[in-house]
Amino acid sequence: MSQADLDALTAEFFGAFDNRGGQPADVARLRTLMLPGGVIVKTGPEVTVYTVEEFIAPRERLLNDGRLVEFTEWETSERTEIAGDIASRVGEYRKSGFLDGESYEGAGVKTFQFVRTPDGWRIAAFSWYDQP
Numbered sequence: 001m002s003q004a005d006l007d008a009l010t011a012e013f014f015g016a017f018d019n020r021g022g023q024p025a026d027v028a029r030l031r032t033l034m035l036p037g038g039v040i041v042k043t044g045p046e047v048t049v050y051t052v053e054e055f056i057a058p059r060e061r062l063l064n065d066g067r068l069v070e071f072t073e074w075e076t077s078e079r080t081e082i083a084g085d086i087a088s089r090v091g092e093y094r095k096s097g098f099l100d101g102e103s104y105e106g107a108g109v110k111t112f113q114f115v116r117t118p119d120g121w122r123i124a125a126f127s128w129y130d131q132p
Contacts, residue, residue, distance in 0.1 A: 003080060006080055006082070006089065009114070009120075009121050010078070010089065012033060013030070013112075013123065014074055014075060014093070015029075017072070017073055018072045018073075019068070019070070020071070020072055024064050025060070025071070027059045027063060028060065034052050035122050035123070035124050036052065037051075038051075038122075038123055038126075039051075039124075040055045040125070040126055040127070041128075042128060043127060043128065044129065044130060067099060068097055068104070071104075072095065072097065073095035074094060075092070075093050075110075076092045076107075078090065084116075085115060085116040086115055086116075087112075087113075087116075088112065088113055089111065090109065090110075090111050091110055092107065092108070093107065093108060093109070095107070106130055106131070107131045108130040108131050109129045109131075110126055111126060111128075112125070112126045113125040113126070
């Protein structure tokens with residue numbers, strides 16, 4: 001039950017959206033980082049609940065069709081609690097890139113629920129809130 005393992009998993013999660021330097025974003029990597037039945041929730045004015053597949057498809061298009069380029073997001077702070085084979089994490093993050101040719105920046109909070117499986121830690125669920 002290593003904080004370092006969860007830090008690495010979280011960094012890999014954020015890295016899946018990175019398309020800087022013309023590299024394609026590897027959003028499909030989420031299929032291996034998450035449990036197959038994982039739940040994803042976007043909050044804000046409207047709450048949207050996604051399956052892993054429902055979440056991946058539109059982000060692959062956005063990050064690989066040239067609309068959102070030089071995109072990266074990264075965690076700026078976190079609190080992680082580990083209890084046996086489960087863990088939770090609340091982290092603030094920032095993001096930046098160019099959307100439709102215009103500078104794009106933002107920040108928010110993501111929460112993760114992790115479980116330890118025979119193959120290591122996986123994300124069971126995450127939700128996020130983008131700050132206005």
